[in-house]
Amino acid sequence: MTTDKPGAGHNSGDDEQQTTRIGGIAAEALRSFIERIERLHEEKKALEGDLKDVYAQCKSQGFDTKIIKRLIALRRIDPQAREEGAQLLALYAAAIGEQLPLNL
Amino acid sequence: MTTDKPGAGHNSGDDEQQTTRIGGIAAEALRSFIERIERLHEEKKALEGDLKDVYAQCKSQGFDTKIIKRLIALRRIDPQAREEGAQLLALYAAAIGEQLPLNL
Amino acid sequence: MTTDKPGAGHNSGDDEQQTTRIGGIAAEALRSFIERIERLHEEKKALEGDLKDVYAQCKSQGFDTKIIKRLIALRRIDPQAREEGAQLLALYAAAIGEQLPLNL
Amino acid sequence: MTTDKPGAGHNSGDDEQQTTRIGGIAAEALRSFIERIERLHEEKKALEGDLKDVYAQCKSQGFDTKIIKRLIALRRIDPQAREEGAQLLALYAAAIGEQLPLNL
Known part of the structure; x- marks a missing residue:
């Protein structure tokens, strides 16, 4: 594991934060992408739950x-x-x- | 790897063909299921291709x-x-x- | 079109707001459900757009x-x-x- | 409804069979497309049923x-x-x- 000047993903590229590279992978960048994607999926799941609730209310009111x-x-x-x-x-x-x- | 009298999946059960068991898995039964599923997926893919063709013909005839x-x-x-x-x-x-x- | 005491969807049921009924349909209740569902779909569409953006950024950084x-x-x-x-x-x-x- | 020389969909185009045109629509061509598409959907539905059966058999054998x-x-x-x-x-x-x- 090496900590060196910015680099992202596999190819070198400019990335301001100090980057820990594991097997050439910019660990912080990868983690931040994964966490953002997971948060978006959580939000999407919550919205789908809300949609289900609204349709259940529609049904309960005879629509x-x-x-x-x-x-x-x-x-x-x-x-x-x-x-x-x-x-x-x-x-x-x-x-x-x-x-x-x-x-x- | 043991070859013994019929057994299926993990749990014991009766299965006519001679069964080769790998780690308790009835290898022939598993292989035959997998090959059947793969054939069905192939057929389904072919049908989807046919559907795409028919819709392309519809379009080409102005529908x-x-x-x-x-x-x-x-x-x-x-x-x-x-x-x-x-x-x-x-x-x-x-x-x-x-x-x-x-x-x- | 009749305006009468609360009623919902087709079947009678209690609903605080004054209800305009069109062909027996509680118009306000229906409109509010439809608008809520449409808003949720909009939010979901926005999230899907965000997801697409994040994956595009991943790709651009070589992931x-x-x-x-x-x-x-x-x-x-x-x-x-x-x-x-x-x-x-x-x-x-x-x-x-x-x-x-x-x-x- | 007019019966005239070949024409397909909306735009004119060559189509060997005698064509009945309804509102400019080549009725036989449309019907034949629709019936072909419906048949393909039927076959696809049957395949999906077969897939479901195979997975049910897998499960019943402990896989x-x-x-x-x-x-x-x-x-x-x-x-x-x-x-x-x-x-x-x-x-x-x-x-x-x-x-x-x-x-x-």
């Missing part, structure tokens, strides 16, 4: 979560693209003789 | 693959459930003042 | 992101379970004659 | 399915890349002081 998800997906599409998509869907359905409800 | 996927998803839902979903979607959209095209 | 992901996955497993998993993996590999590096 | 999946994942990597990955993993683990079993 249909599938329809809520569908509505949220549609809200992400700009209205004009939604309109064009709906028309094309109706056209494709008619072309193959598929009976689609007016609004689904 | 909108997103709409095709949407139509296929709808065809999986039984017509009555589709109808109910469409009505509920319209109701939810109206409740929050979201303007949805008649059919999308 | 192998696949190995970082593998190390992070292993850090999630408690050391004893890791040890047992490693031994079983070695056993299964030996049983089918698969040559595995000592530590991978 | 650890997580370790089997890990071994199968490793078998997909060419031995030399596996070896290099293992060494780099050991190096990264040592750099951040993470104790990894010899073979996991």
Whole structure:
């Protein structure tokens, strides 16, 4: 294990902090990346938990979560693209003789 | 390595073929499972390739693959459930003042 | 559209705010759920962007992101379970004659 | 609905069969694509069912399915890349002081 002037990862590069290199690996840089990634995964997991809770509340109040998800997906599409998509869907359905409800 | 009467995985159990046990592991059984799983993954990968090809052909013939996927998803839902979903979607959209095209 | 005492989703239930009901749907409750879900998705998307940035920085500093992901996955497993998993993996590999590096 | 000389999807293009066009859509071409895609999804679903069965048999014979999946994942990597990955993993683990079993 050597402690020398800055260097990161395998290739040399400038890195202000004093760097401990283990087998050529900039240990502090690697540790800090790993800890940042782990923190982000923790936050993401917490958000997924919150999402699950909100959907559970929706259900408990009698809402249909599938329809809520569908509505949220549609809200992400700009209205004009939604309109064009709906028309094309109706056209494709008619072309193959598929009976689609007016609004689904 | 011992070759003895049938035994499976770790726990003893009856297995017709002569079993070679390595560290208590029924080697033939393990190998056959692994090879079956690998074959199934190969077949699945081939199917995914075929799907990709078909969608590429759709595109090359001017079809909108997103709409095709949407139509296929709808065809999986039984017509009555589709109808109910469409009505509920319209109701939810109206409740929050979201303007949805008649059919999308 | 009727404005009446609290009711939620489809089924009646108590809900402090004055509720506007559209086709039996508690509009405010639905809107608030949808907005909360959309905010959580936004936050999640931001986190995924941050993760992508960190991995890009890892790469730019010469680290192998696949190995970082593998190390992070292993850090999630408690050391004893890791040890047992490693031994079983070695056993299964030996049983089918698969040559595995000592530590991978 | 018009029946005219070959045309595909929206844009004109050569297509041997007589084509029924609905709103400019080549109905037979669309139907045949959709049915091919649906068949491929059916086959894929059947394969996934087979995979599930094989893993259930593994379990019933005392094998650890997580370790089997890990071994199968490793078998997909060419031995030399596996070896290099293992060494780099050991190096990264040592750099951040993470104790990894010899073979996991």
